[in-house]
Amino acid sequence: MADRLVPIISLKDFVNRKEEITKQLVKAAETAGFLTLVDHGITVDEIEKQFAISKSFFDLPAESKGKTPHDSKSNNGWEYKAQLRPSTGTYDQKESLWLQRGSQWPSEEDVPGFRDATKEFMDKCAIISNQVLSCLAIALNFPENYFLTANDPSEPDCLTQLRLIHYPASENTPEGTWRAGSHTDIGILTLLFQREGEDGLEICPGRESHSSFAMGDVFTPLPAHTGPIVVNIGDMLMAWSDDRLKSNFHRVRAKDAGKTPSRYSIAYFNQGRRGFVLQGPQKKYPPMTVGEYFIQSVQRNFARQQAIAA
Known part of the structure; x- marks a missing residue:
């Protein structure tokens, strides 16, 4: 089921196959909102190295991890079971480290080589993201480099983050x-x-509007493999595409009762530049900046969370 729902798309020979790849990406984005990338340019060894670095950080005692504290304003830093989900009314059972290029990083003393290796990994993620986003820009009748400008991580107002x-x-x-x-x-x-x-990881297609919380009834497991990259559309791109590209619900659940092993994942969130104006080609929604969109999204989630609590 998952294989049929979430297509595997190869980025091999990207320049010469861009038209074919674009068609595959768009079809996946319009339906499941999820896809799996292979032949993307990051080797299994490089991915395993980044997971090892991540584990080195999480293996530290809490007081050492706390040297990189979570900042609620920037959403950077280390948090432990602090994310309350409106969908469940409970806190996620995980810890994470949010990072931006200009944020505070773990010290070289605590995790040797962490910053240089992680920044290099982020650069590789940016290259892959730019390839996918250039295809989607073409499909939406934007200039090919439209999202590359709107989501340039070298700009100081870019909100893009890596989450270990x-x-x-x-x-x-x-x-x-x-x-x-x-x-x-x-x-x-x-x-x-x-x-x-x-x-x-489990996914659930069925959402029709970027501002709604509607979802389908069936969640489908997506098995974890080292190497392939799972890619999904976010709310902002759903709005930017006039709801054509789908940002669908997903969750992580314990598969079996009893002893549950550790799970590690790494997410690279392309989140745009705060001051860039967001509006779809059909102008279905009024223009707003990326920063304004984030504020409205947080407010929607907060209101929903309050309603659940009541």
Whole structure:
């Protein structure tokens, strides 16, 4: 089911195959809102190296990780089971480290080589993101480099982030326990790296509007493999495409009851430049800046969270 729902798309020979790749990307983006990339240019060894660096950070004692504290204004830094999901009314059972190029980083003393290796990994993610976004820009009748300008991580107002994620092991987990509640991603495009055998991701197509919380009834597991990149459309790109490209719900759940192993993942969130004006080619929605869109999205989620609590 997952293989049929989420197509595998090769970026091999990208320049010469761009038209073919664009058609494949658009078809996936218009339906599942998810796809899997292979032949993307980041080797398995490079991915495993970044996971090892991530684990080195999460293996630190809490007081060491806390040297890079989470800042609620920038959403950068280390947080531990602090993300409350409106869909479940519970906190996600994970810890994470949010990073931007200009944010505070773990010290060289605590995790040797962390900053240089992670920035190099982020640069590789940006290259892949730009390839996908250039195809989608063409399909939406924008200039080919439109999203490259709107999402340039070298600009100081760019909100793009890397998130290193760790779901701690548990000795007595009820079957189906939420590790991350159902949600969509607010930004433009997400690249997700998983490790072989560390399953739990489930996806659910069926959303029609970027501002609604409607979802389908069936969540489909997407097995974890080291190497392929799971890519999904975010709310912002759904709005930017006049709801043509789908930002669909996904979650992480414990597969079996009892002992649940650790799960690690790495997400690269393309989130645009705060001051860039967002409006789709059909002008279905009024123009607003990326920064304004983020504020409205947070307010929608907060209102929903309050309603659930009541």
